[in-house]
Amino acid sequence: MLLRILFFLGCLLSFALCSEDFYKLLGLKKDASEREIKKAYRSLSKKFHPDKNPGNDEAHHKFVAVAEAYEVLIDEEMRRIYDQYGHEGIEQHKRGGGRQQQHHDPFDLFSRFFGGSGHFGGHQGERHGPNMEVRVSLPLRDFYNGRTTEFTVEKQAICSACEGSGSADGHVDHCDMCGGRGMVIKRQQLAPGLFQQVQTNCDKCGGRGKVIKNPCPVCQGSRVVREPETHELHVEKGMPDGVRITYQNEADESPDWVAGDLIVHLVESEPVLGEQEHERTDGTFFRRRGNDLFWREVLSLREAWMGDWTRNLTHLDGHIVQLSRKRGEVIQPGTVEVVKGEGMPVWHQQLPDGVDEEWGNLNVEYVVVLPDQMEKGMEKEFWAVWEKWRKKKAVNLDEDRGRPKAKGHDEL
Ligand SMILES: [Zn+2]
Ligand SMILES: [Zn+2]
Numbered sequence: 001m002l003l004r005i006l007f008f009l010g011c012l013l014s015f016a017l018c019s020e021d022f023y024k025l026l027g028l029k030k031d032a033s034e035r036e037i038k039k040a041y042r043s044l045s046k047k048f049h050p051d052k053n054p055g056n057d058e059a060h061h062k063f064v065a066v067a068e069a070y071e072v073l074i075d076e077e078m079r080r081i082y083d084q085y086g087h088e089g090i091e092q093h094k095r096g097g098g099r100q101q102q103h104h105d106p107f108d109l110f111s112r113f114f115g116g117s118g119h120f121g122g123h124q125g126e127r128h129g130p131n132m133e134v135r136v137s138l139p140l141r142d143f144y145n146g147r148t149t150e151f152t153v154e155k156q157a158i159c160s161a162c163e164g165s166g167s168a169d170g171h172v173d174h175c176d177m178c179g180g181r182g183m184v185i186k187r188q189q190l191a192p193g194l195f196q197q198v199q200t201n202c203d204k205c206g207g208r209g210k211v212i213k214n215p216c217p218v219c220q221g222s223r224v225v226r227e228p229e230t231h232e233l234h235v236e237k238g239m240p241d242g243v244r245i246t247y248q249n250e251a252d253e254s255p256d257w258v259a260g261d262l263i264v265h266l267v268e269s270e271p272v273l274g275e276q277e278h279e280r281t282d283g284t285f286f287r288r289r290g291n292d293l294f295w296r297e298v299l300s301l302r303e304a305w306m307g308d309w310t311r312n313l314t315h316l317d318g319h320i321v322q323l324s325r326k327r328g329e330v331i332q333p334g335t336v337e338v339v340k341g342e343g344m345p346v347w348h349q350q351l352p353d354g355v356d357e358e359w360g361n362l363n364v365e366y367v368v369v370l371p372d373q374m375e376k377g378m379e380k381e382f383w384a385v386w387e388k389w390r391k392k393k394a395v396n397l398d399e400d401r402g403r404p405k406a407k408g409h410d411e412l
Contacts, residue, residue, distance in 0.1 A: 291360025
């Protein structure tokens with residue numbers, strides 16, 4: 001028995017600890033406006049919805065708690081009681097037969113905000129709104145390093161002022177013209193004595209079958225508003241250019257349907273040399289093909305021919321990839337050097353089983369630039385060197401290629 005009492009007390013205690021401050025829960029200040037409360041509910045209830053967090057009890061609890069907090073704070077009387085007496089006051093108020101709360105089911109509340117049955121998909125026969133596509137472009141650097149950022153889309157949302165009823169006072173009446181059917185039968189005279197009956201949309205209610213005497217001042221009775229919504233975007237290391245990321249049920253909302261999906265089309269933007277240090281790397285101008293990166297490195301004639309040079313390439317995360325040749329190492333123009341493992345990280349979804357990480361290659365193409373001008377003295381010296389050595393060790397390029405002998409084509 002004692003054990004049971006202790007257990008019961010423990011439950012009570014944990015319940016008390018769990019009842020987080022309503023304002024804190026919704027991320028609001030004490031003087032939050034009605035609009036702010038609604039906005040907080042909208043974003044948090046979507047975030048914690050059980051359909052989006054399958055098997056996550058904590059999210060489920062939060063979903064219920066957010067609905068509870070909303071219903072208290074949105075009701076003037078309840079909010080006053082809560083501000084004064086806290087959770088205990090609310091409990092007492094409920095027990096004392098105060099005004100009955102209208103909404104106990106958090107899914108009910110959810111559906112008033114987002115249409116449908118309060119669930120995301122999975123319910124047969126429920127109408128789905130159209131999907132929405134947006135393009136978000138980000139620099140290659142973000143595909144290499146991964147990044148969490150935000151983007152904003154403008155979309156149609158259920159008017160939170162009237163909760164999608166379109167009415168300022170919550171009253172929606174059946175249209176008396178069409179009897180709520182939205183359609184009326186009209187008689188049209190085609191010729192004297194010849195009539196035709198046609199069914200048309202009711203003029204009075206616009207075919208909706210309902211009329212609102214006091215339209216909501218925010219949406220003018222249309223039940224929806226256009227507003228910007230900001231989403232978090234997780235760019236994962238190595239995500240392919242053009243990848244599609246789906247945000248379930250985040251497309252246009254309407255009281256008549258369950259919102260479709262918002263699909264983000266993530267593409268690589270044109271490289272621009274940025275202002276900040278980390279935006280000013282050589283990597284900014286790497287080109288990507290799949291998991292490989294490409295870069296063109298320019299060498300002078302001396303470097304290509306004589307060797308003895310070093311280049312420090314700053315990669316997309318700022319680390320250095322060193323390219324170099326010792327004296328005497330020749331590089332032919334157009335040579336491609338493959339630097340293993342310095343390409344893009346392979347996206348986790350494309351990694352072979354049992355492999356944690358893997359990188360593509362960096363392909364460096366060497367371009368050799370010849371001097372188009374030389375100082376006179378220098379030119380003379382070079383010329384003398386050529387003359388001396390071509391007499392001793394001439395190579396005939398034509399002969400090497402199997403072409404007939406011709407004069408004047410010998411070269412060192
Ligand atoms: Zn409205
Ligand atoms: Zn009507």
